[in-house]
Structure formats: C-alpha cells, structure tokens
Amino acid sequence: MAGEPQEDCLFCKIVAGQIPATIVRETETTIAFRDINPQAPTHVLVIPKVHYRDAAELAAARPDVAADILRETQAVADDDKLESYRVVFNTGSGAGQTVWHAHAHVLGGRGLQWPPG
Ligand code: AMP
Numbered sequence: 001m002a003g004e005p006q007e008d009c010l011f012c013k014i015v016a017g018q019i020p021a022t023i024v025r026e027t028e029t030t031i032a033f034r035d036i037n038p039q040a041p042t043h044v045l046v047i048p049k050v051h052y053r054d055a056a057e058l059a060a061a062r063p064d065v066a067a068d069i070l071r072e073t074q075a076v077a078d079d080d081k082l083e084s085y086r087v088v089f090n091t092g093s094g095a096g097q098t099v100w101h102a103h104a105h106v107l108g109g110r111g112l113q114w115p116p117g
C-alpha cells in the first residue's frame with residue numbers, strides 16, 4: 001500500500017538500513033544520499049522515508065513531506081556550496097524513472113545545459 005514500506009523497493013531498503021548508502025543528510029521524514037552512478041560532481045538523491053511511487057503521488061498524499069524534500073534539496077546544495085544546481089524528478093519510464101520510490105535528484109558542481117536531453 002502507498003505510504004507503507006515495500007518489500008521489493010530498493011529505496012525502502014536504504015531507508016531501513018538493509019542496503020548501504022552514503023547518507024549525507026537525514027531528517028524525521030527524509031534521507032539524502034549520494035547517487036551510486038553520479039552524473040555530476042554533486043549528485044544526491046533526496047527521498048521521503050515513506051513509500052510513494054513518484055513525486056506526484058507523494059505531493060497528492062503527503063504535501064508536507066513533499067515540502068520537506070524541496071527544503072532538503074536546498075540544504076544539500078548549501079552543504080556542497082553550490083551556487084547553481086538542478087532538481088529533477090524523473091516521472092515515468094519515458095522520462096528515465098527506474099526506481100519507483102519518489103526521489104529528487106540534486107545535480108551540481110559543473111555547468112548544466114538547458115534544455116536537458
Ligand atoms: P531514476 O532513474 O530517476 O529513477 O533515478 C534512480 C537513481 O538511483 C539513478 O540515478 C541510480 O543511479 C540511482 N541508484 C540506483 N541504485 C542505487 C543505490 N543502491 N544507491 C544509490 N543510488 C542508486
């Protein structure tokens with residue numbers, strides 16, 4: 001059920017400490033950890049501890065936690081002293097979503113082209 005930990009979810013396992021990750025920040029409702037396949041000098045994922053399949057479902061069910069995610073993306077940027085950065089929520093497989101637990105990518109530390117591919 002949405003909002004409950006999912007047995008087959010990689011990010012729920014990271015939240016539960018069953019799979020290691022390089023955690024850089026944690027709050028009551030979120031964790032932030034370095035992406036295993038970084039696409040920029042800073043590439044951190046900020047995720048809710050609760051399980052929702054994507055950012056839209058999270059925002060609909062738990063707007064408070066969605067706001068926590070956005071606040072944490074700024075905190076990650078501050079920690080890594082990024083003046084400019086990009087926050088991405090890939091939503092749907094056509095947009096490159098591969099993990100079905102809502103997550104924000106925080107990318108920075110190099111020039112970022114716009115529009116992205
Ligand atoms: P997305 O393609 O938007 O669903 O993003 C999923 C991200 O999770 C990708 O950038 C992966 O590199 C990253 N990822 C997958 N497994 C792990 C892991 N065990 N630890 C950290 N990041 C991961």
Ligand code: ZN
Pocket residue numbers: 005006009010011012013050051052100101
């Ligand atoms: Zn999950």
